[in-house]
Amino acid sequence: MNKTVLGMAAVAVILALVAYIQGGFPLVSSGFSIAGQTLLRIFPLLIVAFIVAGLVSILVPKEMVSKWLGKEAGWKGPFVGSLIGTLVPSGPFFFYPLMATLIISGANVGTMLSFVAAKTLWNIARLPIEITFVGVELTVIRFLITFAIPILVGGAVNLFLPGQSDKIKEEVEQRQLKKS
Amino acid sequence: MTDAFVVLTVMAVGLMVVAYRQGKHIEGLKEAKKMFFNVLPLLLFAFIIVGFINLLVPEEALKAWLGEESGWKGLIIGPAIGALVQGGPFAFFPLFDSVFRDNVTIGTAVAMITAWGMINVGHLPYELTFLGPRFVVLKYSIYIAIPTLVGLLANLLFG
Numbered sequence: 339m340n341k342t343v344l345g346m347a348a349v350a351v352i353l354a355l356v357a358y359i360q361g362g363f364p365l366v367s368s369g370f371s372i373a374g375q376t377l378l379r380i381f382p383l384l385i386v387a388f389i390v391a392g393l394v395s396i397l398v399p400k401e402m403v404s405k406w407l408g409k410e411a412g413w414k415g416p417f418v419g420s421l422i423g424t425l426v427p428s429g430p431f432f433f434y435p436l437m438a439t440l441i442i443s444g445a446n447v448g449t450m451l452s453f454v455a456a457k458t459l460w461n462i463a464r465l466p467i468e469i470t471f472v473g474v475e476l477t478v479i480r481f482l483i484t485f486a487i488p489i490l491v492g493g494a495v496n497l498f499l500p501g502q503s504d505k506i507k508e509e510v511e512q513r514q515l516k517k518s
Numbered sequence: 519m520t521d522a523f524v525v526l527t528v529m530a531v532g533l534m535v536v537a538y539r540q541g542k543h544i545e546g547l548k549e550a551k552k553m554f555f556n557v558l559p560l561l562l563f564a565f566i567i568v569g570f571i572n573l574l575v576p577e578e579a580l581k582a583w584l585g586e587e588s589g590w591k592g593l594i595i596g597p598a599i600g601a602l603v604q605g606g607p608f609a610f611f612p613l614f615d616s617v618f619r620d621n622v623t624i625g626t627a628v629a630m631i632t633a634w635g636m637i638n639v640g641h642l643p644y645e646l647t648f649l650g651p652r653f654v655v656l657k658y659s660i661y662i663a664i665p666t667l668v669g670l671l672a673n674l675l676f677g
Contacts, residue, residue: 343559343560343563345646346560346563346564346567346643346646346647347563349563349567350563350566350567350570353566353567353570353571353574354566354570356570356574357570357573357574360574365573368573369566369569369570369572369573369574370566370569371569372569372570372572372573373565373566373568373569373570374565374569376565376568376569377562377565380565382523383523383526384554384561385554386523386526386527386530387526388550388551388553388554389530389533389534389546389547389550390526390529390530390533391550391553392546392547392548392549392550392551392552392553393530393533393534393536393537393543393546393547393549393550394533395546395549395553396537396542396545396546396549397533397536397537397540397542397546427525427526428525428526429606430640430641430644430645431561431564431644432526434641434644434645434647434648434649435553435557435648437648437649438648438649441649447653447656451656451657451660454657455636455661458635458636458638459632459635459636463525464607467607467611468607468611468631470611471611471612471614471615472611472614472615472619472627472631473619476619476624476627476628479624479628479672479676480627480628480631480632480672483628483668483671483672483675484628484632484668487664487668491660491661491664494660495656495660499656502652502656505652506649506650506652506653506656509649509650509651509652509653510648510649510650510653512650513647513648513649513650514553514556514648
C-alpha cells in the first residue's frame with residue numbers, strides 16, 4: 339500500500355516537474371487546479387460509489403459470487419461477467435474497487451477481465467453519448483467487431499491461466515483488507 | 519455525470535433498504551468508510567496525475583500525430599492516442615468528433631475508440647491501487663494488441 343502511494347507520488351512529482359519545465363509555475367498550478375476541479379466534481383459521486391461498494395461487499399454472499407463469477411460458474415462466468423460489465427454505470431473510481439470486492443469474494447480473474455472489457459467496450463450508459471458524437475454507423479460497426487472480445491478474453495484466461503486467480507486474489511487482499 | 523450520480527444513488531438507496539432489512543446497514547456503511555479512507559491518499563495522487571496528463575497532452579499535439587496520410591500507421595498511432603486521452607466519454611467523444619473523425623479510416627477510428635476504453639492509461643492508477651501489479655501486467659499483456667487487431671478487421675470488412 340505505502341509503496342503504491344510512494345510510486346504514484348513520484349509519478350505526480352515527475353509530471354509536475356515536466357509541467358514546470360514547459361510552462362513554469364502557472365502550468366504547475368493549473369495542473370493542480372484541474373486535479374482539484376476534477377476531485378470536487380467527482381466527490382459526491384465518489385461518496386455514493388463507495389457506499390454502493392461497501393454495501394455490496396457486505397450484502398452479496400460469497401457463495402453467490404463464486405456460483406456466478408467464480409470457479410463453479412465454469413464457462414458461464416465470462417458471460418455473466420460481461421453482462422454485469424455492460425450494465426454497471428460510472429467510472430474507474432467505482433468499478434475497480436467493485437472488481438476488488440468481487441475478487442476477494444471469489445470471482446475468477448478471467449471473469450473479471452470479461453467484466454472490465456465489457457464495461458469499457460459495451461457499456462450501455464455510454465452508448466447515447468457515443469452515438470451523439472461518433473454517429474450510428476461507426477458505433478454499430480465498432481460494436482459488431484468488438485462484440486465477442488469480452489467473452490473470448492475472459493474465457494481464454496480462465497481456461498489457460500487458472501492459477502492467476504489465487505495469486506491476484508492474494509495481492510488484492512493485501513491491499514484492501516489491511517487493517518486501517 | 520448527472521446520470522451516473524442518479525443511477526448510483528438509486529443503487530445505494532436500494533442496497534441500503536435491503537441492508538437495513540437484514541440489519542447490516544451500519545456494517546455496510548462502516549465497510550464503505552474503511553474502503554474510502556484506505557484509498558483516499560491514492561485517489562488524491564490519482565487525480566493529480568490525471569490532471570497533469572490532461573494538461574501535458576494537448577489537443578494540438580494529438581492532431582499533429584495523426585494526419586490523413588498516416589495509412590496503416592494509423593492502426594498503431596490511433597490506439598496509442600486513444601489510450602492517452604483523458605477525461606471520460608464526455609471529453610473523449612467530442613474530441614474524437616471534432617479532431618479525428620474526418621481524418622481517419624474506419625479501422626483507425628475503431629482502434630482508437632477501443633483503445634481509449636480498454637487500455638486507457640488514466641485507469642492505471644486506479645488499477646494499481648485496487649487490484650495490484652500482477653493484475654495490471656496480465657490485463658495489459660492480453661489487451662494491448664486488441665485495438666489494432668479489431669481496427670484491421672474493421673478496415674478489411676467495412677473499409
